[in-house]
Amino acid sequence: MKKSLFLLMALVLMVTLVVAGCGGSQPQSDAQKTPGKMRIGVIVKALNGDYWKTVEAGAKAAGEKYGADVTVLGPSAETNVTEQISMIEDQITKKVNALVVAPSQPPSAIPAFNKAKAAKIPVILLDTDAKWDDKVSFVGTGNYNAGKLGGEYLAKNLVHKKGAKVLILRGALGDPTHDERANGFIEAIKAAGLEVAAVQPANSERAMAVTVMENVLQSQLPFDAVFCTNEEMALGAVKALETAGKNIPVLGFDGSPDTLASIAAGQLNATIAQSPFNMGFKSVEAAIKAAKGEKVDKRIDTGTEIVNKDNVKQVQEEVKKLVDKYTSNS
Numbered sequence: 422m423k424k425s426l427f428l429l430m431a432l433v434l435m436v437t438l439v440v441a442g443c444g445g446s447q448p449q450s451d452a453q454k455t456p457g458k459m460r461i462g463v464i465v466k467a468l469n470g471d472y473w474k475t476v477e478a479g480a481k482a483a484g485e486k487y488g489a490d491v492t493v494l495g496p497s498a499e500t501n502v503t504e505q506i507s508m509i510e511d512q513i514t515k516k517v518n519a520l521v522v523a524p525s526q527p528p529s530a531i532p533a534f535n536k537a538k539a540a541k542i543p544v545i546l547l548d549t550d551a552k553w554d555d556k557v558s559f560v561g562t563g564n565y566n567a568g569k570l571g572g573e574y575l576a577k578n579l580v581h582k583k584g585a586k587v588l589i590l591r592g593a594l595g596d597p598t599h600d601e602r603a604n605g606f607i608e609a610i611k612a613a614g615l616e617v618a619a620v621q622p623a624n625s626e627r628a629m630a631v632t633v634m635e636n637v638l639q640s641q642l643p644f645d646a647v648f649c650t651n652e653e654m655a656l657g658a659v660k661a662l663e664t665a666g667k668n669i670p671v672l673g674f675d676g677s678p679d680t681l682a683s684i685a686a687g688q689l690n691a692t693i694a695q696s697p698f699n700m701g702f703k704s705v706e707a708a709i710k711a712a713k714g715e716k717v718d719k720r721i722d723t724g725t726e727i728v729n730k731d732n733v734k735q736v737q738e739e740v741k742k743l744v745d746k747y748t749s750n751s
Contacts (some may be wrong), residue, residue, distance in 0.1 A: 461480075
């Protein structure tokens with residue numbers, strides 16, 4: 422399976438950020454911003470993992486291409502909803518030209534979105550959609566269909582008996598992205614004759630996933646496979662299962678250097694790979710167009726693919742070539 426250019430770019434940027442030891446974004450002060458440049462505020466769910474750092478990189482790349490000042494902000498954890506809303510409101514107060522937001526709890530963010538509308542600031546939703554009619558566009562993965570893709574893959578390739586039970590570790594309750602991924606996955610495995618053992622929230626955090634898995638194992642709940650609605654939880658699940666000496670297949674969601682390495686080492690079985698770089702780039706590109714009054718598609722799907730032991734080496738080799746090219750030109 423050939424990988425899309427933007428998926429590879431996403432992986433490239435994640436590897437580059439890890440090698441460089443990149444931390445969270447340091448927003449520019451007003452004095453540092455270039456006078457006359459369009460200003461785009463990007464607020465993600467957190468900046469504590471490779472996924473969101475790669476969204477940040479894509480956003481910054483779009484800003485560089487189109488000559489805009491892009492500020493990327495995010496709370497310390499995806500569960501810090503109040504902190505995220507404060508960041509949105511602060512960007513409105515600073516009168517940015519457009520906003521890009523990945524809302525952790527969309528219903529809670531709608532009052533802030535309405536403030537942006539009142540201030541005539543267009544809003545692009547990134548990664549997670551919201552039932553808000555005034556958004557300019559949603560940019561991200563078709564999460565329900567991606568979940569179905571994962572469920573079909575797991576049923577066909579990772580478990581081979583009717584009635585097998587799948588444990589699901591998901592992100593924070595109320596996050597529609599994780600709702601959609603889990604629901605699409607559940608539809609697919611039920612259609613294939615598999616069952617859901619349990620659905621446990623692990624808040625998209627690796628350490629919490631380890632704890633949840635340990636608790637599930639201690640409870641002796643029977644399950645034959647694990648699906649995690651993001652990569653951090655998948656890697657945590659793998660760690661807990663390895664420590665317990667259990668050989669149970671795990672399917673993740675997102676795609677990152679750590680994920681690829683785990684698949685290549687025969688630990689994580691597969692992942693539903695997104696393109697976070699593409700999400701960041703396309704969302705800022707759409708925000709710039711909206712701020713200029715140009716037409717923007719209402720939905721921009723950035724795509725997903727399965728990466729497993731059969732294609733992970735190819736992906737890693739292609740990524741290495743692009744990394745070498747990227748670092749040589751930096």
